[in-house]
Amino acid sequence: MQYRQHSQPGCGGCLLLAALIVLATGGAPALFNFLGFLLSFGLISLLLLAAAFWGFSYYVQSRISTYEATQTEAHNRFVSLLVRILVKIAQSDEHFTKAELQTILNFFQYSLRYNQDQMYWVKQLVKEARDETATMEELLTEFRDNFSYEPRLILLELIYQIIYTKQPPAQAEIEQARRIAVFLQISVYDQRTVEAKYMYRQRQEAATGARAEEQYYAVLGLEPGADAAAIKKAYRTLSMQYHPDKVRHLGSEFQQVAEEKMKEINAAYEYFKKKLSL
Numbered sequence: 070m071q072y073r074q075h076s077q078p079g080c081g082g083c084l085l086l087a088a089l090i091v092l093a094t095g096g097a098p099a100l101f102n103f104l105g106f107l108l109s110f111g112l113i114s115l116l117l118l119a120a121a122f123w124g125f126s127y128y129v130q131s132r133i134s135t136y137e138a139t140q141t142e143a144h145n146r147f148v149s150l151l152v153r154i155l156v157k158i159a160q161s162d163e164h165f166t167k168a169e170l171q172t173i174l175n176f177f178q179y180s181l182r183y184n185q186d187q188m189y190w191v192k193q194l195v196k197e198a199r200d201e202t203a204t205m206e207e208l209l210t211e212f213r214d215n216f217s218y219e220p221r222l223i224l225l226e227l228i229y230q231i232i233y234t235k236q237p238p239a240q241a242e243i244e245q246a247r248r249i250a251v252f253l254q255i256s257v258y259d260q261r262t263v264e265a266k267y268m269y270r271q272r273q274e275a276a277t278g279a280r281a282e283e284q285y286y287a288v289l290g291l292e293p294g295a296d297a298a299a300i301k302k303a304y305r306t307l308s309m310q311y312h313p314d315k316v317r318h319l320g321s322e323f324q325q326v327a328e329e330k331m332k333e334i335n336a337a338y339e340y341f342k343k344k345l346s347l
Contacts, residue, residue: 129189136186143216144320149194150212151224154249155231156198157205158242165199176231181322209252219315221253223323226263226330233267262290262307266333285337297345304338 137145152173159169177183177191201208212224228249232242243264250260265287286293289303309315311334313327 129193132186133190133193136190140320141318143318144323146215147220147224147319147323148191150208150215151227152191152194153198153201153203153208154205154212154224154228156195156201157208158228158232158245160199161241161245170195172231172234176227176234180230181326183322205249206252209249213253217315218255219310219312220319220323221255222259222263222310223316223319223326225250225253225255225260226326229263229267238267258290259310262288265290282340285340288333288337297341300338300341300345304334307334 155173155176156165159165159173173195174188174191178188183191203211213221216224225246228246232238232246235242246264247260250263266284269284269287283293286295289295289300289307291299291303295303308331311327311330313324313331316323316327
C-alpha cells in the first residue's frame with residue numbers, strides 16, 4: 070500500500086481551544102459574545118466576497134457589452150457561430166476537457182491576438198456554447214444561410230487551424246472538418262487546398278528543396294507536377310477568394326487571416342513564377 074502524506078491540520082482545533090479559554094476566563098456571557106463576533110465576522114466576510122464577485126461580474130459584462138457595441142452585427146454573429154461550432158467539434162466525443170477549452174482560448178488569444186475585453190467575450194460565448202441545444206447541422210445551416218462563400222472559406226480555414234494545434238490532430242476531427250466543408254458547399258478543390266497546407270505543416274518539412282515545392286503545390290491546391298496554366302488559374306482563383314476586402318465586414322482579425330493566407334498564396338506563386346518563368 071502506497072504511503073500517503075498527511076495534510077496540514079485545519080484551524081478547527083484552534084477555534085475550539087480559543088472558545089474553551091474564553092469560557093474558562095469570562096464564563097458563558099463572554100463565550101456568547103465571542104461566538105457572536107465570529108458569526109458577525111463570517112457574515113461580513115461572505116457579504117464582502119459576494120459584493121466583490123458581483124462587482125467583477127458587472128465589470129466583465131460591462132466590458133463585453135461595450136466591445137460588442139463597437140463591432141458590426143456580421144462580426145458578432147460570425148464569432149458567435151465560430152465558437153459554437155468549435156465547441157460542438159470538441160464535444161463530438163461527448164466530453165469537453167480543460168485541454169480542449171484551453172486550446173480554443175489560446176487560439177483566440179494567440180492566433181487572432183484578442184485583447185482582454187475580447188477574451189472576456191469569448192469566454193462568455195464558450196460558456197453559453199457548452200449548453201448549446203442546437204445540433205451541428207443547425208449551426209452550420211445558420212452559418213451557410215447568413216454568410217457568403219468567402220466567409221465560409223475563412224471558417225473552414227480556422228477550423229483546420231485549431232484542429233492542427235493538437236499534435237497529432239484527431240482523425241475524427243479531420244473527418245468532421247471534411248463533412249463541414251461539404252455541408253457549407255465548399256468545393257472539393259478549396260477544401261483540399263486548406264487541408265493540404267496544414268498536413269504539410271504537420272510533417273514539418275524543410276523550407277527548401279523538393280519538399281518545399283510540394284508544399285507550394287498544396288497551398289495552391291494542386292498536385293505536384295501541375296503545369297503553368299493550372300498554376301496561373303489556381304493563383305487567380307485563390308487571390309479572388311481570399312482577398313481581405315471580401316471579409317472586411319467580419320472584422321480586422323479575420324481580414325488578417327485572409328492577409329496571411331494571401332501571403333502564402335503569393336509566396337507559392339512567386340516560387341513557380343521564378344522556376345517556370347511565368
